[in-house]
Amino acid sequence: MRLILLDLPGPGRQNFYPLSLSRPIFELRCGMSSLAEKMAAKLAATDLAGFIPPYLAEVFRETSDLPVNDPAKLTGDDLMLVDGRVIAESFDTPTVGPSRVACDEEGRLLFARIAQADLAKLKTDSIEALVESAVATLPKAGAAPATWNYTWDLVLANPEQLTKDFATAGQCGIEGTIEEPAGMRGSKSDVYVAPGALIHPMVVIDAAEGPVYIDADAEIHPFTRIEGPCYVGKKSILLGAKCREGNSIGPMCRVGGEVEESIIHGYSNKYHDGFLGHAYVGEWVNLGALTTNSDLKNDYSSVSVVLDGKRPIDTGSTKVGALIGDHTKTSIGTLFNTGAYVGAMTLIAATGKPLPKFIPSFAWFLEGVVTKGFGKRKLYETAITAMSRRGRQWTPAQEAMWDEIFAITAEPRKAAVKKGRRAMASHRKG
Amino acid sequence: MATVEERVIAVTSSVLQIDPSEIKKESVFSTDLGAESVQSVELVAMFEEEFDIEMEEDAALSVENVGDAIEFITKVCKEQGVNA
Numbered sequence: 127m128r129l130i131l132l133d134l135p136g137p138g139r140q141n142f143y144p145l146s147l148s149r150p151i152f153e154l155r156c157g158m159s160s161l162a163e164k165m166a167a168k169l170a171a172t173d174l175a176g177f178i179p180p181y182l183a184e185v186f187r188e189t190s191d192l193p194v195n196d197p198a199k200l201t202g203d204d205l206m207l208v209d210g211r212v213i214a215e216s217f218d219t220p221t222v223g224p225s226r227v228a229c230d231e232e233g234r235l236l237f238a239r240i241a242q243a244d245l246a247k248l249k250t251d252s253i254e255a256l257v258e259s260a261v262a263t264l265p266k267a268g269a270a271p272a273t274w275n276y277t278w279d280l281v282l283a284n285p286e287q288l289t290k291d292f293a294t295a296g297q298c299g300i301e302g303t304i305e306e307p308a309g310m311r312g313s314k315s316d317v318y319v320a321p322g323a324l325i326h327p328m329v330v331i332d333a334a335e336g337p338v339y340i341d342a343d344a345e346i347h348p349f350t351r352i353e354g355p356c357y358v359g360k361k362s363i364l365l366g367a368k369c370r371e372g373n374s375i376g377p378m379c380r381v382g383g384e385v386e387e388s389i390i391h392g393y394s395n396k397y398h399d400g401f402l403g404h405a406y407v408g409e410w411v412n413l414g415a416l417t418t419n420s421d422l423k424n425d426y427s428s429v430s431v432v433l434d435g436k437r438p439i440d441t442g443s444t445k446v447g448a449l450i451g452d453h454t455k456t457s458i459g460t461l462f463n464t465g466a467y468v469g470a471m472t473l474i475a476a477t478g479k480p481l482p483k484f485i486p487s488f489a490w491f492l493e494g495v496v497t498k499g500f501g502k503r504k505l506y507e508t509a510i511t512a513m514s515r516r517g518r519q520w521t522p523a524q525e526a527m528w529d530e531i532f533a534i535t536a537e538p539r540k541a542a543v544k545k546g547r548r549a550m551a552s553h554r555k556g
Numbered sequence: 557m558a559t560v561e562e563r564v565i566a567v568t569s570s571v572l573q574i575d576p577s578e579i580k581k582e583s584v585f586s587t588d589l590g591a592e593s594v595q596s597v598e599l600v601a602m603f604e605e606e607f608d609i610e611m612e613e614d615a616a617l618s619v620e621n622v623g624d625a626i627e628f629i630t631k632v633c634k635e636q637g638v639n640a
Binding site for chain 2: 475490492493497498499500501502503540543546547548550551554
């Protein structure tokens with residue numbers, strides 16, 4: 127059986143912006159691993175492929191071994207096509223037996239189990255043709271599987287998922303180094319310190335309420351308190367952090383200040399003091415000193431998020447922090463509103479006031495308004511510098527992908543820039 | 557109706573807080589008029605607002621003096637069908 131992970135172009139992708147602007151939805155993280163890794167583990171799949179928006183494909187090939195957008199993967203074996211939004215844990219469809227499909231309420235395919243014998247009756251020259259013919263001809267499965275519908279679903283599920291993933295990983299004990307004096311609360315069976323990880327003196331690991339997994343070569347500086355459940359990725363450094371429950375920190379991050387129930391992808395920095403709560407932060411993000419997000423409204427009502435610059439979406443949760451896209455940088459003292467949407471490749475020079483709830487991708491937030499700033503070329507130059515500092519290269523494929531993202535995100539950016547110009551002009555007249 | 561030159565000078569005067577009489581065609585925004593980098597972004601935004609045009613950031617920010625700005629804006633107005 128070949129598992130084919132799907133993230134096909136369509137309106138549903140926007141629900142995971144700004145993170146899905148620059149990665150397939152199945153590469154989003156929850157708990158200790160990505161959605162793709164969870165589905166592969168759930169189905170015990172070793173033969174995998176993916177189909178993703180074409181503009182993401184080349185960069186994805188540079189960073190992943192998963193073959194993508196290869197029609198040859200649509201033949202030669204039983205197939206299990208699964209949309210990246212399907213929650214692996216609740217996906218109980220047998221990988222053997224008769225072919226069947228399930229779609230969501232909008233008619234988008236959620237999964238298709240296709241026996242090899244049935245493939246001959248279907249169109250296999252492209253993923254779109256295969257999906258269309260499978261939905262049209264194969265029997266429907268009884269119930270549609272549960273799905274992740276928005277980025278904040280992942281954030282809200284993160285603490286519970288961390289606990290489950292720790293149990294699945296089945297590792298505990300100290301294989302790295304813990305320098306004394308150290309503080310440990312809870313059961314030692316709920317702590318894993320991987321080989322190469324170094325815990326400085328005066329660090330508290332509190333696993334009383336959930337497990338703590340510190341991955342290989344991570345370094346935890348003095349006066350850090352890590353409250354479980356928590357995952358600290360490979361080669362990440364915690365700098366005197368107040369790391370409260372429910373955090374997933376990707377590889378090569380630098381994290382200080384107070385962080386709670388947040389997901390941070392790799393290579394991002396939140397070096398200094400400032401609060402990040404119920405947030406989802408992409409790669410190569412730098413949050414300046416004292417950058418803080420609100421994750422709870424003063425009236426305790428549910429938080430809304432604006433994903434398209436126009437319509438607020440009620441999250442149904444009283445706790446949602448900022449969603450921050452890849453390569454975004456904030457100045458010292460940046461204050462994000464509750465449920466803020468902060469696009470990718472955005473530069474923010476704070477004014478001391480809480481920022482608008484929607485800041486589009488490639489925006490330069492200067493003097494209290496969204497501007498065109500110094501353009502995308504300058505943002506690319508910063509990205510190149512940031513990546514080279516960690517030994518990573520900005521490739522022509524990445525530039526092409528970001529050019530496409532610049533085009534995809536043009537409409538809300540133009541509207542925000544226009545609004546900013548008017549505000550600037552009226553401020554001058556006033 | 558004011559000319560492009562008069563309007564460019566008026567916007568420059570407002571953003572940089574300089575008396576219009578001190579702004580000449582050969583005045584360089586950064587060195588002669590003291591425009592800091594954030595103010596140059598503001599100048600571009602305010603020219604766009606004044607003339608109701610969209611300027612490409614890299615090209616607009618590479619304009620160094622007032623005379624070149626007048627020429628550049630006149631060209632963009634023409635391209636975008638705006639009467640200036």
